[in-house]
Amino acid sequence: MPVYNPLFTNEFLSDRLASFELSSVVNIDTIRETITNLIGSLNNKKFDYMKEEALKSRFLMEFFGNVLGFSYKNTDKWLFDEEVKSLTDGTKSDGALGLFYITDSGIAREVRLVIELKNTKTELDGPQQDRQQKITPVEQAMLYGSKTGGNCQWVVVTNIKEIRFYRANDQTRYQRFLLNELINEDTLRELLYLFHRDRFFTGGVSATDGLYRLVRKASTGKERYKQHIVDQLYQCLKRFDQLSYIDPRRIANMKPFNILDEHVWHYTDGHLFTLNPAIYDLLNAVEVSNGEVNITTDYEAMLKEAVVIEYKKKIEYVLDKLYDAQVTHFSALADLEAEKVKNKGVIGFSYRSIMALNDKNSVTLQLSRQTKKDCNCLLCIYHSLDFKRLIRKVAQMEDEPKANRLELAYGHYLLGTDNYQKAFKIYREIEADAKGDDKRLFEYFLAKYNLLYLHNLFFTDEEYQGNRHYARSVDLDRVISDELDLFINDEVRKVMLEIKENKVIEDAIKKVRGLSKEIKTVRRALAKGTVYHAVPNYARQLLWVYRHVYAHTQRNYLIYDAYTIYRDLSADVFKGMLVSYRTPNHGISSFNSFALTEAILLVEPKRLQEMLCGIKTLDLPAEDTETMIARAAAFFSSYFKNNLFGDPHIDELIEKQLVNFLFCDKYTDIFSNLCTILRCLEPTEDQFRPVATALIGFIKVDGRLAWWDIEQLGLLLQTKGHLFGRERLLDLLYFALEHHREGQTNKYESLIQQAAKSLGKFYPDYKFDDKHLIKRAILNCRSRNGHIDLKPLIPLWQNSGPQVRQLLTEAFEDALDEDFDEYLYDRLLKKKVLPIDRKHYLDHLTALVERQKGSGYLGIVDGLPKFADTTAYSFLLIPYVLDMEFNDVRLRQLTRLSPFEEWLSNPYQFDYAIFDPYWLLAANSPYILNRLKGHEKIRIKLEHVLKEKYNKELAKYYFAYFV
Numbered sequence: 001m002p003v004y005n006p007l008f009t010n011e012f013l014s015d016r017l018a019s020f021e022l023s024s025v026v027n028i029d030t031i032r033e034t035i036t037n038l039i040g041s042l043n044n045k046k047f048d049y050m051k052e053e054a055l056k057s058r059f060l061m062e063f064f065g066n067v068l069g070f071s072y073k074n075t076d077k078w079l080f081d082e083e084v085k086s087l088t089d090g091t092k093s094d095g096a097l098g099l100f101y102i103t104d105s106g107i108a109r110e111v112r113l114v115i116e117l118k119n120t121k122t123e124l125d126g127p128q129q130d131r132q133q134k135i136t137p138v139e140q141a142m143l144y145g146s147k148t149g150g151n152c153q154w155v156v157v158t159n160i161k162e163i164r165f166y167r168a169n170d171q172t173r174y175q176r177f178l179l180n181e182l183i184n185e186d187t188l189r190e191l192l193y194l195f196h197r198d199r200f201f202t203g204g205v206s207a208t209d210g211l212y213r214l215v216r217k218a219s220t221g222k223e224r225y226k227q228h229i230v231d232q233l234y235q236c237l238k239r240f241d242q243l244s245y246i247d248p249r250r251i252a253n254m255k256p257f258n259i260l261d262e263h264v265w266h267y268t269d270g271h272l273f274t275l276n277p278a279i280y281d282l283l284n285a286v287e288v289s290n291g292e293v294n295i296t297t298d299y300e301a302m303l304k305e306a307v308v309i310e311y312k313k314k315i316e317y318v319l320d321k322l323y324d325a326q327v328t329h330f331s332a333l334a335d336l337e338a339e340k341v342k343n344k345g346v347i348g349f350s351y352r353s354i355m356a357l358n359d360k361n362s363v364t365l366q367l368s369r370q371t372k373k374d375c376n377c378l379l380c381i382y383h384s385l386d387f388k389r390l391i392r393k394v395a396q397m398e399d400e401p402k403a404n405r406l407e408l409a410y411g412h413y414l415l416g417t418d419n420y421q422k423a424f425k426i427y428r429e430i431e432a433d434a435k436g437d438d439k440r441l442f443e444y445f446l447a448k449y450n451l452l453y454l455h456n457l458f459f460t461d462e463e464y465q466g467n468r469h470y471a472r473s474v475d476l477d478r479v480i481s482d483e484l485d486l487f488i489n490d491e492v493r494k495v496m497l498e499i500k501e502n503k504v505i506e507d508a509i510k511k512v513r514g515l516s517k518e519i520k521t522v523r524r525a526l527a528k529g530t531v532y533h534a535v536p537n538y539a540r541q542l543l544w545v546y547r548h549v550y551a552h553t554q555r556n557y558l559i560y561d562a563y564t565i566y567r568d569l570s571a572d573v574f575k576g577m578l579v580s581y582r583t584p585n586h587g588i589s590s591f592n593s594f595a596l597t598e599a600i601l602l603v604e605p606k607r608l609q610e611m612l613c614g615i616k617t618l619d620l621p622a623e624d625t626e627t628m629i630a631r632a633a634a635f636f637s638s639y640f641k642n643n644l645f646g647d648p649h650i651d652e653l654i655e656k657q658l659v660n661f662l663f664c665d666k667y668t669d670i671f672s673n674l675c676t677i678l679r680c681l682e683p684t685e686d687q688f689r690p691v692a693t694a695l696i697g698f699i700k701v702d703g704r705l706a707w708w709d710i711e712q713l714g715l716l717l718q719t720k721g722h723l724f725g726r727e728r729l730l731d732l733l734y735f736a737l738e739h740h741r742e743g744q745t746n747k748y749e750s751l752i753q754q755a756a757k758s759l760g761k762f763y764p765d766y767k768f769d770d771k772h773l774i775k776r777a778i779l780n781c782r783s784r785n786g787h788i789d790l791k792p793l794i795p796l797w798q799n800s801g802p803q804v805r806q807l808l809t810e811a812f813e814d815a816l817d818e819d820f821d822e823y824l825y826d827r828l829l830k831k832k833v834l835p836i837d838r839k840h841y842l843d844h845l846t847a848l849v850e851r852q853k854g855s856g857y858l859g860i861v862d863g864l865p866k867f868a869d870t871t872a873y874s875f876l877l878i879p880y881v882l883d884m885e886f887n888d889v890r891l892r893q894l895t896r897l898s899p900f901e902e903w904l905s906n907p908y909q910f911d912y913a914i915f916d917p918y919w920l921l922a923a924n925s926p927y928i929l930n931r932l933k934g935h936e937k938i939r940i941k942l943e944h945v946l947k948e949k950y951n952k953e954l955a956k957y958y959f960a961y962f963v
Helices: 010-018 028-043 052-067 137-146 179-183 185-195 207-220 229-238 248-252 277-284 297-305 311-324 336-342 378-383 387-398 405-415 417-434 441-457 462-472 476-484 490-500 503-527 538-555 564-581 593-602 605-612 622-637 652-657 661-678 685-700 707-724 726-739 749-762 771-780 791-798 802-818 822-830 841-852 871-876 878-882 899-905 926-931 936-948 952-962
Strands: 077-085 092-103 106-117 154-158 162-167 170-178 271-274 286-289 292-295 329-333 362-366 640-642 648-650 857-861 864-867
Touching: 010 185, 010 229, 028 052, 028 179, 028 185, 052 092, 052 106, 106 137, 137 154, 137 162, 137 170, 170 179, 170 185, 179 185, 185 207, 229 277, 229 311, 248 271, 248 490, 277 286, 277 329, 277 362, 286 311, 286 362, 292 297, 292 311, 297 311, 378 387, 378 405, 378 593, 387 405, 387 622, 387 652, 405 417, 405 441, 417 441, 417 462, 441 462, 441 476, 441 490, 476 490, 490 503, 503 538, 503 564, 538 564, 538 593, 564 593, 564 605, 593 622, 593 661, 605 661, 605 707, 622 661, 622 685, 640 685, 648 652, 648 685, 661 707, 685 707, 685 726, 707 726, 707 749, 726 749, 726 771, 749 791, 771 791, 771 802, 791 802, 791 822, 802 822, 822 841, 822 878, 841 871, 871 878, 871 899, 878 926, 926 952, 936 952
Parallel strands: 106 154, 271 329
Antiparallel strands: 077 092, 092 106, 154 162, 162 170, 286 292, 329 362, 640 648, 857 864
């Protein structure tokens, strides 16, 4: 048998086939079914026993008609015909492909391909004994091809087991397909790519003819074959098809983007630059409008002439891949040599960096994509905070055979399903399925990476030790060097090593530190009076850095955001943006929903609260405000559903996921962070209504929140109570009163106080008058050991009608008589619930303070007042809060007071020779400062100290109260 010499080598086809999707072929399912049936008939020897005519008719129609798409049923024009006579001697080929149509004189034929079909026992290269000339089937077919007219360019010879495609003038080379191997997707892809009707027969110069012309040019050596720039760009990025994000700095250094033999810095803040003139020509011919790619007519003609298959699809793929890599502007230089001449001798000029660009020396393409407003991808759902929808999406993906398994596993990781065992199981399945498959290299590598990082999330129970041990044993260096090295090139290897070494994150940490330092430097300099005419937008750069980290980890489905290093990075970025926001004239003026959502998902609640301390409002564009409000409503709604009577109960979908304590912690942290962020937004009452409704439903079925989470809800009521409306505030108050100390927990204490305060603040005319509820609330304040704590009910007294006030007053006095609580009495006194001369309560308080007070004020430490205890300070506040005389005998019974406490007890009869102005920092209370406003001796002392050593905080007091 002659050595097989293919028309199109694997090397020539490999990159092209990578871009050809079987799913794009019309009726692909029918094609697969037809091939399966043909293979079945071959293997069970049905073809061996069929009559020759029946065999020919069935195989030719099914293979060339159903599989390759050549129509034979049309009445006017058709593309396939059987037993076509030659034009010379009347001999007939078994079939022909071309154009056949009815004319006045009969059937006209333009034959492009002839088919010779033999039975399964015939050797295609062996002489046929039943023929006089003993020629082979191949030779016989070639003779037919030469007798059908000058249009016949191809010949097919087949014995069903093997199908060969020849050029009509060359029987030394052919493309061979074995029927049994067409069940393999790669083999079927090659057959359809080369010989399906859509590519093989188009009425003009077909794609297959064009490919053959390129092969001939390359093989004759007359013209060295060079890929078109569209194919170069496409194949460069197609290698990373399984990565949703590639570091754009890496792209800038790949060929054909980088035509130099040295490292370049051709990417910054969304701008990708190249010196390649071929890319300049491409960008000059392409326009992107509303995500749609348009190509100029001249360039499109050139692409067709160069036989660039599916060029528009490839260009769209390249631009989409760049956009996914955070490239928003793609620039190319027109002429590097001209730029070198122009800049010769210019200090600092380097073509390794992005140079000065204009319309004359470059072209810039702005990239965009048609975006869906309600994207249904897993990450968009996760960032919408709609966990109910997220759980359903993951369940839906479980039932989809073509679902991205890495995405599915990542979804289970985000939800902590089955204590992360579900994600572990899927990664192990990917590992087994993709191992050794050169088309799934990144899928295999990412599965191994995630297995390694999953091990710290498993419980330490014995049940999980096997999973922990296996995950911990993953050696990514060995995976790259031993398992994948054979299949990957240098660029792919570099990208894998960067992922393995977390280089994107490590680089981001350094950049964030540097940018945060610059932001702080600018703020401090401005505070000292430095004048800046312009300052780089460091906060914008911070967000760009973080967006790359986000895309690298989350869009590539890397398990990393659970770790402290990532969460700290997120917090540092948000903190830097807040410092910039607080920098007048030279900082950012607003936030966006992306930055806020990342803070909600990743920053530890206490840290977020500290960052936002003192910030009343975070400005957002109107659209982003709507987005954040919608996300808040979706999150709170995801915890419950309403029954037939409209009452909420916990949703079983979320309840199953909350079994995992790490996911439960994440979920409750999101609740707390949402309340914190909502305090700083300014939605309308109509916008906020769905949030308020959902939040109340959440609280009513709550079984997971801790008191510190409820405390953030209380603070939200304090600032945004008017957005809830009176009835919803009452609804929350009633619920908190009913469930206070239920199960011996006092987590609703802050909610009772803040709901009551919010009612008083925003609805001062409303008076609480539900006596029965108050009686139950009083009972609920008593613990199992008999101790009663009525402090949460004090704000209610202030907003109640006379009868409820009487009930509460009696309860307060009964509690004080039963077991005197100095903290309860102190609050009752300062809130003016009880008069100062009521019974002997003040004497009890004075005796307790005298007995319990310690060192009190210790001085200024690191710029802040330091107290050993505040017992005496709290007592000495009474005359300030109640506006009493300082010499009132009832308040002059404490002894052994420190100088600070002596001054506080009577500032008008104090020796100011020993007065320390820094005491004002310790006495930081509006009651004290307003009472002492304009005090002459304090003013003199302050002026003297500030002249000696300026203190910003003391200066604030000086100008606010003593000037």
